[in-house]
Amino acid sequence: MLKSMTGFGNATVEAGSLSVTAEVKTLNSKFLDIYCRLPRQFSDKEIDLRALLTQQLERGKVELSLNLTRTSGLRPGVTINRPLVTAYVHDIKETANGMLMSVSDSDVLQLALQQPNAYMTESADPTADVSDWNTVLAAVQAAIRRCDEFRRQDGAVLESKFQEYIQTITDRLDDIEQQDVRRIPAVRDRMRNSVKELLDSETFDHNRFEQELVYYVEKFDISEEKVRLKNHLAYFLEVLSTEEANGKKLNFISQEIGREINTIGSKANDAAIQRFVVQMKDELEKIKEQTMNVI
CATH class of the missing domain: 3.30.230 (Ribosomal Protein S5; domain 2)
Structure with missing residues (x-):
């Protein structure tokens, strides 16, 4: 979880x-x-x-x-040392009386409280x-x-969101697979039309052309990327359902998902697939942002 x-x-x-x-x-x-x-x-x-x-x-x-x-x-942390202060008071009064001086009780107490050890700190319990x-x-x-x-x-809410984002990417991958069926023949026909005049030439090497055609069609092929992307999406959901799920691991998987999406976008050379790729990237950014808030 x-x-x-x-x-x-x-x-x-x-x-x-x-x-x-x-x-x-x-x-x-x-x-x-x-x-x-x-x-x-x-x-x-x-x-x-x-x-x-x-x-x-x-x-x-x-x-x-x-x-x-x-x-x-x-209880106060510091208390008055009453026996000692009482002794101070008596001594001050006797001293004042001996000197025929009149001192108020409040002044005597104030003076006594100023004497050494008039206060004591209570020992800790x-x-x-x-x-x-x-x-x-x-x-x-x-x-x-x-x-x-x-x-x-909050993690349960995030888990639900992750599942939603992955499902959206999976749906767009399904759309890409359907479009890809129509894309390769269209690429092949577009290339043939581009070199139609050469095809009619007597000096044209048809075998060489077929080899070149296969080479370029393979460059446009996204079959492996689709398989890897599908595996990464399944692995993300698998990790999400385990007790060991963590933000760092999910973020690493999302980076792999991003690589396959980017490769599909760069190799497809198809407007419809590019739109699906943009939608997939949008969902992937949401995933990356949310993984930063997962333990």
Whole structure:
């Protein structure tokens, strides 16, 4: 089954006081190109997330963004060292009283908070970190699954389009085969009429003329090209129906299809066939354009 490189998936997972929303967007790209927009506390997990995205999404321009929200139980990362600040306050007041100075309580507190070690950073909780990471991982995996499903659905639409384009080329090839039956006799008669005077000459070498005629008719012959084109079209549909179908392989086959179409157009020397060739080329360009968006 085909997968498009265009996709989108988002998911929100809540656990405890943490709510995590993950979004995954993908666009077509020749290679895998990953961009992560992460909260600072999980910046060290970017390599792990990149590995996960690489394993699941294979190819394309991938953008991952995470949004974290604490729903309850918020605690500041920095707290006041209350016992020490209380000691500072008492010391400042005693000092002011000893110097017979009047200092307001707010000024005393402000001064105490400016003293060394008045603040302390809370130690990290390893258990909380592991729980938060598991929540993030669950949200990212859910977003990736939804993005991948989006890609599958878009790929099914592309597969239907490819079948339609190939059928149109096949129909035009049938038209060419019908026209080709009339073309060769017409070419032969046109060449005979062009040299009619020579044919009536007594010195004219009829055997040599027949040899030359066969040579030029063979140059106009497109039988092999029609067979190869038919095989390429069948192979394209065969690959399209496999699990291994990918944009690069389909693009290679479309290039082979294009070579046969071009050769038929250059060798046919027939206005009707040229019109069919133009229509085939138009469908082939659609195929090439769409294969650029297939994984």
